[in-house]
Amino acid sequence: MQITSKLPSVGTTIFTTMSQLALEHKAINLGQGFPDFNPDPALIEAVHQAMLDGLNQYQAMAGYLPLRNAIASKTQSRYGRRYDVETEITVTSGATEALMASFQAFVHPGDEVIVIEPFYDLYIPAIELAGGIPVAVPMTPPSEAVPYYRVDWDRVESAISSKTRMLVINFPHNPTCTILRAEDLDALEQIVEKHPLIILSDEVYEHLTFDQREHLSLATRPSLAERAVIVSSFGKTFHATGWKVGYCCAPAKLSAEIRKIHQYTVFTVPSPLQAGLATYMQEPATWESLPSFYQEKRDHLHQGLQHTRFKPMPSEGTFFLLASYDNISDLPELDFAKYLNQHYGVGAIPVSAFYLNPHSEQANHRLLRFCFAKQPSTLDQAIERLKKV
Incomplete structure (x- = not known):
């Protein structure tokens, strides 16, 4: 054959x-x-208890409601934006599925998708499966004067064409370990003012920033959040990468399209994992x-x-x-x-x-x-x- x-x-x-x-x-x-x-034994115990309590059948397609509530509360307290739990938060089978569903939902054959290079290895195959064309914009590499990678936003904007559908960013950045600064968000705001882009923001390391630096989520800027799908990962956050539970936050119109893909990909995520995470997240010290x-x-x-x-x-x-x-x-x-x-x-x-x-x-x-x-x-x-x- x-x-x-x-x-x-x-x-x-x-x-x-x-x-x-x-x-x-x-x-x-x-x-x-x-x-x-x-992971923390308390998290494992919370998942075990959820199993014993009978949370072993399908949950709502968008995710276990108490977990979506916990996500909404955390996002509002950290970034100042309240996402609607009914229409704007979707629990996914890891950040991987959130990313894949987003590409499938919004990228049409022939659309161009800008990725910042170096980039996480999932992006290119996912774009190509959707029929899109990846356009790589290299970061400025480290030098003696500036010993870390950084984004040249002028170069990003110059890569935008009439076919550009989406811009993918990933901060804190894997693999270069850099984070966003206020001037980066300023530059992004200027870009979206001029170009009708969707931004796919991979923020799976949102809780892993150092030296008293805060992660600047796109959720902190209304003009960016209105255009953005923000993806995160409980696996990265709570040392449970094998559980494959993540989520995405996006305006209702964007979330509706992502859920169409999510529904026919996994439908819903393992119930006891979601319930255990919801219980564990009641204490903010966990993150x-x-x-x-x-x-x-x-x-x-x-x-x-x-x-x-x-x-x-x-x-x-x-x-x-x-x-x-x-x-x-x-x-x-x-x-x-x-x-x-x-x-x-x-x-x-x-x-x-x-x-x-x-x-x-x-x-x-x-x-x-x-x-x-x-x-x-x-x-x-x-x-x-x-x-x-």
Whole structure:
């Protein structure tokens, strides 16, 4: 039988490749972004109790109402915008489904979608499955003067054409670990004043910002929120990536279209997980404590790398940090990541993997992404191995 692939350029993801290499070489996996510790026992108990209480059947298609109420309250208290629980909040099967449903709902064949490069690997295949055309706008890479990636909004605006349907942003940014500043939101407001865009804002690391910096959600600016689908993730927030529960907030007209896709993709999300999360979220400290919790881990890895030949870069958010191997090797990023895995037993992700053309010179800045969402003992073992490089 002859099969024509809808995604002919998609193969094994870099995360699967590097994780498999880590297994083969018994490496410490600081590549793929997941914690190596359990969620809070109180959250697990809340889910268990929901099962015992009989919450094991379908919930409302848009999500368990007490959980939508908890999302609405949290969003209003943090960002000042109250989303309607009946028409503007949808609980999804992870942020992945929220993103995929948004692309399917709004991107038509031939539409252009602007993505900021480097970008999370889901975006391009999802755009292509919807028939859209991805348009990558590179961030300005780090320099000695400015040691972090940043967006050139003039370059973003110059990429907008009559075919542009959507702009995708992702902050706190994976993989570059940068966050939005007020001037970034100012620039976005100027763009949407002139161009009829939908903004898909991937904010899954909203609670992981450091050094007393606050995440500036698009929900904080009415002119942006009116155009935006804002996506978040309970898996990232509460150390439960395998549960695959996320949500999106959007104006009613946008939410109605997303729900059409959601209804025929998963219909609804596992009921006891939703109920357990709703109970757990009644205490705001469950998310308010996250920045200090993860900053301790970030600082642990950053300080440890200071005793190696790697040069750690500032991490303003997410549970990653970038490190340069500029004074260690001239190898391209993928080759060096494989070398590090095979010879020193530490798994990391090359930042070049987040570019349209990962083999190009423009994608290779001799940077690796390390995940610090690990137990202290895991980080210590990795640091000891990296000291030998």
